[in-house]
Every structure is written in structure tokens, then in C-alpha cells.
Amino acid sequence: MPGDQPDVFLDVPNLSVDEIKLDVQNLEAHIALNARLANLLSLNAGADVGIERVNIQIKGVKAQAQLIVRLDNVAAIIDRTLTTIDRNPQILTRLLDSVDRTVGTVGGVANTAIQPGGVVDRTVGTVGNVANTAIQPGGVVDRTVGTVGGVANNAVGTVGNVAGEALKPGSVLSSTVNSLGQTVQRVVDASGNIVERTLDTSGKVLSSRVVQKAGSR
Template identity: 45%
Template sequence: MTKKFAGFTALPLAALALALPAAAAAQDQNRSQSRNQSPTVEYLSSTPADEQPDVLLDIPKLNVEEITLEVDNVEARLSLDARVANLVQLRAGADVSIGNVKLTIKGVEAQAALVVRLDNVRAIVERTLTTLEKNPEIIETLGNTLNNTVDTAGGVVNNTVSTVGNLTNSLLRQGQVLDLAGSGLQLVKETVNSAGQTVRQVRGGDGKLYEVVTDSANKILQSRAL
């Protein structure tokens, strides 16, 4: 039954009893949504798609009742390494060291957000790739540099082989009298073969072993590297 009193209408008690809990529940839901809406979600909602961050860490809610931390030594390293062939190398890092820390926290509620943008790094890499695409001679230059490096390494090997050959051709030349002390050669082993010739194993200044065969007059008959 509904009754009117001086300008307002009195609702039935049953309808009033249903309306009050519904309004309270709506208010609680609005407060809950407001609390759960983190700054990061709001940030992403207001940021255009082409400006979204590369890395996003969102901690919408953190409740801590009690934390006890005792640290003697902590090291943390964070690094970024971006490379394009041997042309561009970008490195960014953070190094943190903590020692002798004692921390006690009670009853904490917090929100945290980490936004990382790598636009500059991406732009540098993309510009480098574009430069390589428009100037292919750079790649050819890198190839020539690699060829020169290989040629240099080959020259070093050839020089080493030549050094060994020069040792056998100069100090251990056939018909020359073998002089171990004067030649800087170290005797390792000495035997006599079936022909009565002396066979010696000597170590040269290059650390390599050589076999030298001499006659009774100590003249070199033949020599070779072992």
C-alpha cells in the first residue's frame, strides 16, 4: 500500500528493503573497481597503439604485513646488447651492489609500474639497416676486410713454414759440418744406423725436432723436420 504525505510518496516497506541493499552493493562495486584500476591500466588506455611501450611491468596491488630482510652482499646486473654485424654495437646496463642491509617493513599497500621504451635503440638499428640497403658497397668493404684478414693469416703461416725451411737449408745444409753449440741446436737423441752413420735428433730454436744424419767427419748427409 502506497500513501502520500505532504509532497512525497511513501514506498512500501518491501520495496524499500530491496532498494537499499542494491544501492549499497552498487557503491561497493564502484569502490572496488576504482581500487583495482591500476595506473598502468589507465596509462595503456590513454596511450595510442603506435606509442605503446616495449616493456611493461605492472604490479596493481601489493600487500605486505611484515618483511624482515638481512643482506650481507647482493649484486644485480641488467644489460641490453644490440648489434648489427660489426657496424653498430649498443650496450646499456645497470650494476647494483648492496652490502650489510637490515630492513623491516610492516603493513604496506602499494602500486608499482615500470615502463621501458626502446625507441632510440630501434631507430638506430633500423637506420643502420636502411643505410646498408641503400649502400651495398659497405658489405663489400666488410668482405674485403675479411679477405685481407684471411690473407694475412695465410701469410703468417707461410712465413712460419719458410722459417722452418730456412733452418733446414742454412744450419742443417747438406755437406756442412754439424756444429750443435754454434748453431744453437740442442741434442735430444743420438744413435748409429746400420751404415755406420750418426743419426741425431736435435731441437731447434723454434722448439721443433729435426733429424740429422752425419758421416764419420761429422758432415751432414741429410736432414729433415720431424
């Protein structure tokens, strides 16, 4: 494109006036052209002239005028953009992929969080594991021995197993009081099993269960 050709050019090659009287109100000139190519290119160029009111008196006027608006530069920019995309189609592919990945990421975060093994699942699982471990034989609760009634342990193993004299049949390993005022004891029965039994305030056994068999120690 020749450098001496402007996009908008007003040419008045010949003008002669014997007498001219001109009254113009609200003369506006705009250059505008809206050209858009996806999200890659947006251009505004063009020409727009508006006059609200003109009062002109001319005597003996000879004039020539030419208004030239060239859009070759705009067309060249669009052409270069299309040519670049045509030669490098991965530009559009990457642009569309970036949008797809953005939407996919938002949905993927929530989906992954609620899937098995996700953040929510692991959090609940961890809390459950802690509670489950605590109530298992040898867990935190099992290893915490109450002192109500003056019962004491003779010895405690590294895995929470009671050793020595405490494992004799009839030995009371622990004694606590629950929220209902009932006494919860762990004792060794005649077979060597550790039994958890619940007693009322009069000492009557309400329930009992084996929490650790003799052969598992």
C-alpha cells in the first residue's frame, strides 16, 4: 500500500468564488467502520458527515471537490488475519480449547470433590477412620482406663493388650460411667476373652459383648 495515500482524503483541486456567505450549524464528521472476526480482531473505520443546518449564499463560484475514503488498509488487516489463521489453524483450536478447559475446570473441581476418593470423601473418611480406630480394641478409648471404683491396670501392652496379672479370669480391666449413669466395665471371662458389660446402678448386668477374643491377643 503506497505510503502517500491516506485512508481519508478530501481533494479540492479548483475553487474560485466571487462572493460567498456561509452559515453552518452543528457540523459533525465521523469515521467509523465496525469489523469483527471472532475474538481475534475488532476494527472500527469509515466516514460519516452530518450537518444540522446550512445557509449558504454564493456568487460567481467555480469549485471542484472530491472526498476519498480508502478502506484498503482495513481490508489488508483482515486479509492478513484470515491468512494467518488459514496457515496456522491451531490458533483457533487453542482458543476454543482454552474456553473448554475453563468450563471443564469449574465443573471438574466440584465433580472430583464428591467422587469416591475426592476431597469431601477423604475428609469424611478420615473422620470416620479416627472414630473407628478409637473404639477398636487397642484404640485410644480402649487404652484409656478409668479410675472409678479404684480399679487400676497392672500392665498395658504396646498394642493396647493387657498383660500380666490383669489377664486373669475375673480381672476388671476398666470401669467407666456413661451418660445414663450406667457402669461400663471391661473384664476377662473364664475363657480369657475380654468382655464389655453394662451394669445398672444396682450392679445388675444389662448387656455384655466380647470385644477381644483370647486367641487374638
